[in-house]
Amino acid sequence: MAATHAFGIDIGGSGMKAAIVDLATGELVSDRFRIDTPQPATPQAMADVVVELVREHEWDGSVGCAFPAIVRNGVVGSAANIDSSWLDVDADELFTEVLGAEVHMINDADAAGLAEVRYGIAQGRQGVVMMLTFGTGIGSGLFVDGALVPNTELGHLELDGVDAESRAAASARKRDDLSWSEWGDRVNDYLRHVEALFSPDLFVIGGGASKRTEKWLDRVDINTEIVAASMANNAGIVGAALVAP
Numbered sequence: 001m002a003a004t005h006a007f008g009i010d011i012g013g014s015g016m017k018a019a020i021v022d023l024a025t026g027e028l029v030s031d032r033f034r035i036d037t038p039q040p041a042t043p044q045a046m047a048d049v050v051v052e053l054v055r056e057h058e059w060d061g062s063v064g065c066a067f068p069a070i071v072r073n074g075v076v077g078s079a080a081n082i083d084s085s086w087l088d089v090d091a092d093e094l095f096t097e098v099l100g101a102e103v104h105m106i107n108d109a110d111a112a113g114l115a116e117v118r119y120g121i122a123q124g125r126q127g128v129v130m131m132l133t134f135g136t137g138i139g140s141g142l143f144v145d146g147a148l149v150p151n152t153e154l155g156h157l158e159l160d161g162v163d164a165e166s167r168a169a170a171s172a173r174k175r176d177d178l179s180w181s182e183w184g185d186r187v188n189d190y191l192r193h194v195e196a197l198f199s200p201d202l203f204v205i206g207g208g209a210s211k212r213t214e215k216w217l218d219r220v221d222i223n224t225e226i227v228a229a230s231m232a233n234n235a236g237i238v239g240a241a242l243v244a245p
């Protein structure tokens with residue numbers, strides 16, 4: 001495989017997706033495989049899926065992995081939407097051991113942001129860029145002149161007295177049976193809060209709702225430029241591939 005190719009895995013609460021990425025263009029150069037995230041999503045069960053995904057692609061080399069939690073030097077530091085047995089696990093070490101190839105992990109929203117800053121809608125943007133992903137939780141990736149400030153975890157800011165992601169994540173819209181406008185109002189409250197704290201130059205919105213902005217974006221009234229992510233489903237995989245050792 002050419003040296004410009006890297007392998008990325010995007011681990012989410014419901015699915016684990018992987019592909020080979022061309023680092024020159026940020027494009028996938030293989031099929032994208034997806035396997036349901038095992039339940040309970042324990043370290044060993046997920047490690048087995050990682051091995052399967054790598055084997056399916058016949059990939060022989062290091063691997064980058066996006067993960068829905070705080071990841072500091074490979075060690076998992078939170079477990080909001082994954083099995084609590086992940087806490088304090090050295091995921092770099094575990095996956096490296098089961099795969100027999102070097103693995104490096106990164107927070108999922110940080111990975112998506114890296115991809116958007118390198119290849120996508122935020123390419124070349126200077127200043128403060130804030131990637132926010134709306135899914136099961138809310139993920140955040142903060143970039144200053146293109147450099148990542150990792151593990152910002154802004155989905156857990158307090159909003160209306162509760163954890164913000166429990167009000168404004170995409171999962172909250174379904175759980176609370178909200179109309180898009182009602183959900184858009186919650187997202188607006190959230191964005192205004194983040195805007196007041198960080199005064200970013202640009203918000204990049206990722207997750208499924210970023211493809212349906214016509215349904216809710218008119219509810220958002222902020223002073224900051226806001227755009228939908230451009231790499232949608234692939235941002236996590238591509239960002240993960242970027243951090244492969």
Ligand code: BGC
Pocket residue numbers: 067068069070078080081107108109133135136137138139140153155165
């Ligand atoms: C987690 C973050 C993650 C986000 C999106 C949150 O609950 O704490 O680490 O980035 O969900 O998956």
